Amino acid sequence: MSAPTRISLVDETSCEADVEAVLDCLRSGWLTMGPRTQALEQRLGELTGAAHALAVSSGTAGLQLALQAAGVGRGDEVVVPALAPVSAAAAVAALGAVPVLCDVADPLAPHAGPKQVEPAIGPRTRAIVAVHLHGHLADAAALRELADARGLVLVEDCSSALGAPGAGVAGALGVFSFAAGRQLAIGEGGLVVAADESHAARVRSLRSHAMTSGTWDRHRGHDPRYDVVDAGYNFRLDEPRAALALTRLERLAGEVDGRRALLARARERLRGRDDVALVFNALSVEAASPAALPLALPDGARRDRFAAALDELGVPSETLPALHAFSAYREVPGGARPQAEAAAARTCLLPLYAALGDDGMGFLLDAVEQALTRTG
Amino acid sequence: MSSGTGNPSIPLFDLRIEDDDLAAVAETIRSGRLALGERTERFEQAFAAHLGARHAIALSSCTAALHLAYLAAGVGPGDEVIVPSYTMAATASAVLQCGATPVFAEIVGRERPSLDPDDVARRITERTKAVAVVHFAGYAAAADRLAALCDERGLALIEDAAHAPDASLGGRALGTFGLAGAFSFFSNKVLSAGEGGLLCTDDDDVAAFARSRRSLGVVRGADGSRDVEGVGFNYRMDEPHAALLLSRMRRLRADVERRRELTLRYRELLAGLDGVLVPYDDADVATCSAYVMPVMLEEDRQVEVSRRLREQGIQTSILYAAVHGFTAYRERFPDVSLPRTEHAARTELTLPLFPTMTEAEQDRVVGALAEAVAA
Numbered sequence: 001m002s003a004p005t006r007i008s009l010v011d012e013t014s015c016e017a018d019v020e021a022v023l024d025c026l027r028s029g030w031l032t033m034g035p036r037t038q039a040l041e042q043r044l045g046e047l048t049g050a051a052h053a054l055a056v057s058s059g060t061a062g063l064q065l066a067l068q069a070a071g072v073g074r075g076d077e078v079v080v081p082a083l084a085p086v087s088a089a090a091a092v093a094a095l096g097a098v099p100v101l102c103d104v105a106d107p108l109a110p111h112a113g114p115k116q117v118e119p120a121i122g123p124r125t126r127a128i129v130a131v132h133l134h135g136h137l138a139d140a141a142a143l144r145e146l147a148d149a150r151g152l153v154l155v156e157d158c159s160s161a162l163g164a165p166g167a168g169v170a171g172a173l174g175v176f177s178f179a180a181g182r183q184l185a186i187g188e189g190g191l192v193v194a195a196d197e198s199h200a201a202r203v204r205s206l207r208s209h210a211m212t213s214g215t216w217d218r219h220r221g222h223d224p225r226y227d228v229v230d231a232g233y234n235f236r237l238d239e240p241r242a243a244l245a246l247t248r249l250e251r252l253a254g255e256v257d258g259r260r261a262l263l264a265r266a267r268e269r270l271r272g273r274d275d276v277a278l279v280f281n282a283l284s285v286e287a288a289s290p291a292a293l294p295l296a297l298p299d300g301a302r303r304d305r306f307a308a309a310l311d312e313l314g315v316p317s318e319t320l321p322a323l324h325a326f327s328a329y330r331e332v333p334g335g336a337r338p339q340a341e342a343a344a345a346r347t348c349l350l351p352l353y354a355a356l357g358d359d360g361m362g363f364l365l366d367a368v369e370q371a372l373t374r375t376g
Numbered sequence: 377m378s379s380g381t382g383n384p385s386i387p388l389f390d391l392r393i394e395d396d397d398l399a400a401v402a403e404t405i406r407s408g409r410l411a412l413g414e415r416t417e418r419f420e421q422a423f424a425a426h427l428g429a430r431h432a433i434a435l436s437s438c439t440a441a442l443h444l445a446y447l448a449a450g451v452g453p454g455d456e457v458i459v460p461s462y463t464m465a466a467t468a469s470a471v472l473q474c475g476a477t478p479v480f481a482e483i484v485g486r487e488r489p490s491l492d493p494d495d496v497a498r499r500i501t502e503r504t505k506a507v508a509v510v511h512f513a514g515y516a517a518a519a520d521r522l523a524a525l526c527d528e529r530g531l532a533l534i535e536d537a538a539h540a541p542d543a544s545l546g547g548r549a550l551g552t553f554g555l556a557g558a559f560s561f562f563s564n565k566v567l568s569a570g571e572g573g574l575l576c577t578d579d580d581d582v583a584a585f586a587r588s589r590r591s592l593g594v595v596r597g598a599d600g601s602r603d604v605e606g607v608g609f610n611y612r613m614d615e616p617h618a619a620l621l622l623s624r625m626r627r628l629r630a631d632v633e634r635r636r637e638l639t640l641r642y643r644e645l646l647a648g649l650d651g652v653l654v655p656y657d658d659a660d661v662a663t664c665s666a667y668v669m670p671v672m673l674e675e676d677r678q679v680e681v682s683r684r685l686r687e688q689g690i691q692t693s694i695l696y697a698a699v700h701g702f703t704a705y706r707e708r709f710p711d712v713s714l715p716r717t718e719h720a721a722r723t724e725l726t727l728p729l730f731p732t733m734t735e736a737e738q739d740r741v742v743g744a745l746a747e748a749v750a751a
Contacts, residue, residue, distance in 0.1 A: 012408030019402045022616065026393040026401060031563040031570030057436050057571070060592065060610035074453075074475065086592045086604055093607040096453075096475060179610075180411045187410035187614030188436065209439075209465050210704060225679070225694060228465045228702035231472040234437035238563070238570035240616060244405070326604035328593055 004363050006314035010181035011353035021247035025240050033208070036242040041191075043249055048168050048176075050193030052200030055242060056207050059159040059177025059190040061235040063091035066173035066192050067127055069202040070153035072097050076126040077333075081112035082322045082340035084131040087177075088157050089323045089332075092129075100125070101324050101334035107296055107343035108279050111138040114146045120334050127153040130171060132161035134349065135183070135259075135291035136284045140170035147171075159190075163256035163289035168193045173203075178245060181353075183255050183289055186244045189237050207235040258354025259290045262361045266293050266352075269365050275372050276306075279347060292318070293350040295368070300345030302375050307348050309371035315364050318349040385689035386737050389564045389668075390730040393620075400623035404616045416618040420574075422625055426542075427549040429557070429576040431583035434618055435590055438538045438560030438573035440611035442470035444589055445556035445575055446506060448582040449532035451476045455505040457534075460491045461700045462717045463510040467536050468699050472708075476505070480700045480712050483512075486672045486720045487655055490517035497525055506532040509554075513695065514566065514665030515656050516545040519553035526554065534558065539667035541567045542632040550665075551576050556586075561621055566635070566665050567628050569620045572613055634731040635666035638738060642669055642727070645742045651677070651749040669729040670695055673749065678725055684748035690741055695726045 025036060037055050045053035056062045072078055074096030080088050082101040092099040102120040104110045110133055117128055128147050130138045140156055147154040158167040159177035162184050168174020176182075178189035194200040205211075210232035237245075263285060267278050279294035297303040307317050322337060322344040323329045350364060404415060416434050424432035435441050451457055453475035459467050461480040468478040482495040491509045507526055509517045519535060526533040533554025537543075540550040541559055551557025556579070561572030575586050588595050593608025639661050646654050653672040656664070673681055682692045698721040699705055700712040727741055 014405050014408050019405050022401060022405060023398050026398055026620075029391045029393065031391065031568070058610035058612075086594070086608070087610065090592050090604075090608050094609060185410065187616060188610070188612055209469060211465070225697065228469075228699070228704050230704050231469045232465075233469070233473070234439040234466065234571070236437075236571055240401075240570055240620075241614070244616075321602075328604040328606050328608075 004314070004360055007316075007351055007356060007360050007364060009316040009318065009351050011185065011355045013355045017247050018244055021243045022240050025243035031239050033236050034239055036239045036246060037237055040242045040245050040249070043246065044191055045193070047249070048174070048193050050169050050174065050195065052194045052197065054192045054194075054200060054203050054207065055237040056190045056192055057235045057237055058188050059175055059179060060087035060091055061207070061233070062175040062177070062190040062192045063087060063129075063155070063157060064094050065203045065206050065235060066155045066175050067091055067097070068095055068206060069173060069194070069199040070127045070155055072126045075124065077122060077124045078127045078129060079117050079120045079125060080129045080323070081116070081131050082324055082334065082337040083110050083133065083320060083343055084129070084157065084323060085159060086323065086326070087159065088129050088131060089329050093328075097126070099323070099329065099332055101329065101332055101337065103335070103337040104340045104343060106339055107346055108277055109281070110279065110340070110343040110347070111136070113139050114142050117143060118146060121150055121152070125150075125152060127155055129155050129157050131157045132164065132167055134294050135160045135164060136280045136288040137161065137164055137167060144170050160291035161289050163252055164287060167289070169195065172196060173199055181291070183259070183291070184245060184248055184252055186241045186248065189241050189245060205230060206232040208232065209234060255354045256289045259352055260285070260288070262354070262356060263290045263293060263352060265361060266365060270295070270368065273372070275375070276368075290352055293352045295348050295350060296343070296346045297348065297375070298346070303346050303348055306371050306375040309374045310348070310350070310367055313367035313370055315350065315367045317351070320344060320347065320349060386691065386728050386741060388691045388693055388726065388728050390732055391563055391568055392732060394627070397620055397623045400619040401616050404619040409615055411612065411614045413615045415615045415622065416613055419618040419622040422622055423574060424576060426625065426628075427552055427576055429549070429552050430578040430580070431576065433575045433583060433586045433590065434613040435573040435575060435611045436613060437571055437611075438536070438558050438562070439466040439470055440590070440609070441558035441573040441575040442466060442508070442534065442536060443473050444586045444611065445534045445558055446470055446474050446476070447589065448585045449506045449534060449555055451505045454503065456501060456503045457506045457508060458496050458499050458504060459508040460510050460717070461698045461712070461714050462489055462512065462696055462720055463536065463699060464538065464696060465699050465702060467508050467510055468705065479504070480709070480714060482714050482716050483720060485716050486653060486723065489655055489670070489720045490515065491522070493518045493521045493525060496522065500529055500531070504531055506534055508534045508536055510536040510538075511540040511543060511550050513670050514539040514543050514667035515660050516540070516543060516550055516663060519545055519550065523553045538565065540665045542628050543665040544663045552578065555579060556582055561617070566632060566667050567621065567624060569617045569624070572617050572621065631731040632665050635729060636661050636664070638729060638733055639666040639669060641735070641738060642729070642742070645738070646671065649746055649749070652745065666729065668695060669727040670724050671727060672720065672723045673725055675723060677749065678723055681745070681748045682725060684751065685741075685744050688740075688744040690744055691728060693726045695724055697721050
C-alpha cells in the first residue's frame with residue numbers, strides 16, 4: 001500500500017460481512033424492531049454491564065428518553081458541562097427544560113467534576129449529565145455521589161465512549177451513540193442503558209409511542225388491540241441497522257484496542273514539546289475508548305493556524321465550541337466558564353480510528369510536526 | 377393452520393425487497409459513507425419531483441416530520457392544533473411534544489372515515505394555530521376544502537400523508553395542499569424502508585427550518601462557520617435507508633397500481649355482503665394509494681371476526697383505535713366525545729393487502745370473512 005496523501009476524518013471502511021448482515025436482514029422482509037434488535041440489546045447489555053439496554057434511533061434521542069425517564073420535564077434544570085456535544089444541551093431543551101452549563105476543570109482535563117457541577121445546582125435542578133468527552137471517562141462515581149446527596153439523577157453521556165470499561169453504569173442511565181465516527185458506527189443509532197427496571201420500562205415505552213404492544217407482537221398473533229399510555233415518540237432503531245451493529249460489534253474490541261495503541265503512539269511522539277500539549281493524562285488514556293486525538297495549542301489563534309496548516313497537509317480536524325458560544329444556548333444560566341472557553345479555543349481534534357493503521361498515524365504525526373513548525 | 381399464534385399464512389402485509397434494492401444498499405455500505413451523504417439528497421430530489429413539491433427533507437420518521445411541521449407552523453405551549461382522533465397516535469402526540477393541545481375533530485362517517493371539514497370549522501378558537509388532516513388508508517380527505525378554510529382563518533394546514541405517497545386530489549399530490557406534508561416509510565407502508573419519514577413543503581423558510589432542526593439546529597454561514605439556532609433534534613435519515621428508498625421508488629407507481637386493482641377486486645367481491653360495509657367509493661380508488669383495505673363490521677364483531685380469520689391463517693388488524701380513547705389522552709382530555717369516530721374505530725377490520733397478493737389469496741380472505749360474519 002502506498003503512503004496516504006490525505007486521511008479521512010472518520011473511518012469509512014466497511015467489509016463484506018457488513019454487507020451480508022444487512023442484506024440478510026432485508027431479504028427476511030422484517031425491517032422494524034424485532035429479533036435482531038433484541039439480540040443487539042442483549043449483547044450490548046452484556047458488554048456494558050448494564051441491567052437493561054435499549055436500542056434507539058440516535059444518541060440524542062437516547063439522551064432525551066433517559067432524561068425524561070429521570071423525571072426531567074418542562075421548567076426543570078439539568079446541569080450539563082459547557083464543553084459537550086450539542087446533543088447534550090439539545091436533549092434537555094427538547095423536553096422544555098433548561099440546560100445549566102457549568103465549567104470544566106482545565107483545558108488539559110476538560111471534564112466537569114463535582115467542584116464545577118455543584119455551584120450550578122439550584123432548586124429546580126433534576127439531573128446531572130456526566131459527559132465522557134472524546135471517549136475519556138469523567139469521574140462518574142464522584143458525580144453519582146454528588147447527585148445522590150442532592151437527590152438528583154445522574155445520566156451519563158457516553159456518546160463517544162462505547163468500549164470504555166464502566167461507561168454508563170455509574171449513573172442511573174447511560175447513553176451511547178452509533179453515529180458516524182463512533183467506535184460502533186452504523187449511520188444513525190443509539191443505546192440507552194439503565195440499572196433500574198422502572199427507568200428502562202419508561203424508555204422502552206416512550207421510544208415507541210408509549211404503545212402497549214408492538215408490530216412484532218401483533219404479527220406473532222397477540223391481541224390486535226393496544227393502548228397508548230403516554231405521549232411518546234418514534235425513537236426506534238430498525239432491523240437493518242441492528243444487523244449492521246451486531247456484525248460490527250464483533251470488531252469493537254479490536255477497534256478500541258487499535259485506537260488506544262495509536263493514541264499511545266501519538267502521545268509518545270508528541271510528549272515534551274512546548275508548542276503543543278496533550279489533552280488528558282496517561283491514566284485517563286488507559287481507561288478510555290478514545291474517540292479522537294485531542295491536542296491543545298498555546299492559544300486560539302495558534303490553534304486556528306495549526307488546523308489550517310494540517311488541512312493543507314492532508315489531515316482534517318475538528319473543533320468543539322463551548323455550548324454557550326452557539327446562539328441557541330448563549331443565554332442559558334451557569335456562571336463563568338473560563339476553562340471551557342480556553343479548552344474550546346485551544347483544542348484541535350484529530351482523526352483517530354483503528355483503520356488509520358501505522359501508516360496513517362505516521363502520516364498524521366508527520367503532518368502535526370510540520371504544521372507545528374509552520375504555526376510557530 | 378389451526379392455532380391462533382405463529383406466522384400467518386396470509387399476512388396483513390408482505391414486504392419484499394428486490395435484487396436491485398439489495399444492490400443499492402450493498403453499494404452504499406461498501407462506499408463506507410453511512411450518513412449525511414449524496415444518496416439522501418438524491419432521494420429528496422426524486423421524492424420532491426414525484427410530488428411536484430419544491431422541497432423534500434428526509435427524516436428518521438413520520439412522527440419527526442409531523443413534529444417539525446407543527447414547530448415550523450409556530451405551534452408552541454398554549455396553542456391548539458385540530459387533529460382527527462381516527463389516526464395513529466403520532467398525529468396528536470407530536471402536538472403534545474410541542475407543548476400544545478390537540479383538539480380532536482370528527483370524521484365524516486363510517487362510509488368515509490376522513491376528517492370532516494365542517495366539524496373542523498366548528499372547533500376553531502382564537503388559540504388554534506394549525507389543522508392536521510390525515511389521508512386515512514391512503515384515500516384523499518378534503519384537503520382542498522381544509523386548505524381554503526385554513527387560508528381564510530389564518531391557520532396552517534399540515535397533511536399527515538403517512539399512508540399516501542402516491543395519491544392525489546383533483547390532480548394535485550396529497551401532501552402538497554398545506555404548509556407541509558408528512559410521509560412515512562415504516563415497514564408496513566406503501567413505500568417502506570424499516571423506519572423513515574419525510575417532510576415536503578413549497579415554503580423555503582419551512583424547508584430551511586426543517587433541514588436545520590433535523591440536525592440539532594445547526595446552521596452554516598456562507599463562510600463555513602457553524603452556529604446552532606434554536607432547539608434541534610437528531611431526525612436524520614441515514615444513507616442506506618435513502619438508497620433503499622430511492623431504489624424502491626422506481627416501483628412505487630406500479631405497486632400502487634396493483635394495490636388499486638386488488639382493492640377494486642375486493643370491492644367487487646365484498647359488494648352486497650351482509651354485515652360488511654366497505655368505506656369510500658370505487659371512484660376514490662383511482663387516485664388513492666390503497667395503503668390498506670379497511671372494512672366496517674356490525675357492532676361487537678371486530679375482535680371475534682379477527683380471531684375467526686386468524687384461525688383460518690389470515691392476519692387482520694384494527695387500523696386505529698380512537699386516539700381520544702387511549703389512556704394518555706383520556707387522562708389529559710377526559711370529556712372528548714366523537715360518536716362517528718368511536719363507531720368506526722370499534723367496527724373496523726383491516727384485511728390483507730399487498731402488491732404481491734394473489735387473486736386466490738384474496739378469494740380465500742373474502743370467503744373466510746363471509747363465513748366469519750355469517751357465524
